[in-house]
Amino acid sequence: MDAERDYCPVHEAIQVLQEKWTMHIVRALLDGPLGFNELGRAVGGCNPATLKVRLDHLEDLGLLQRTVHSQMPPRTSYELAPAGVDLQRVIDAIDAWAREHLDIVAIAEVDEESSAAVG
């Protein structure tokens, strides 16, 4: 990588958002705070270790907040920080695109299932 390259915000944002599961996590949390297991179910197919790594990274970046509720047993919940809530506009843009191009996203789903069957 060229450290001298011009700084480009959209390039860096894509670097964050293209991490596998990140956009699924953001989308799930846009509906409100979730516990770890609830979030795992909402995201679907992401193993718990990877989910934890992604959540820690998003917390480090200031995109989400983790709250430990002092009750027995203790409960942890995850919630988008304001910068994470602002990603609503990105998810909305993907949603609008997807609805307009249902044929393409349907093909993608078939591909995914074929890959799963092979793998």
Next chain:
Amino acid sequence: MDAERDYCPVHEAIQVLQEKWTMHIVRALLDGPLGFNELGRAVGGCNPATLKVRLDHLEDLGLLQRTVHSQMPPRTSYELAPAGVDLQRVIDAIDAWAREHLDIVAIAEVDEESSAAVG
């Protein structure tokens, strides 16, 4: 995976867009057609084998068109199909978000460089 799950266009679109380099490729091609090597330079850091896999997948989905120009030596160029051009709205949304949250994307860049240094 649960094949019985409700079909959700935005979920499937995220499955496509979260493939590493895909959004970088789309963004580079929004400025116009590029040859394979030009595209590799524009995307930055993606190895040629992975770039080829991503381009083939995007072509299969109907998001881009590949043209082989009959000249000596033959030249191949890649160009977004109309459905790919429509992803402009997604890239614009990411761009707007990134400019508003420069602090976060700057942190992400530092993380990336640290990881590169360690790896």
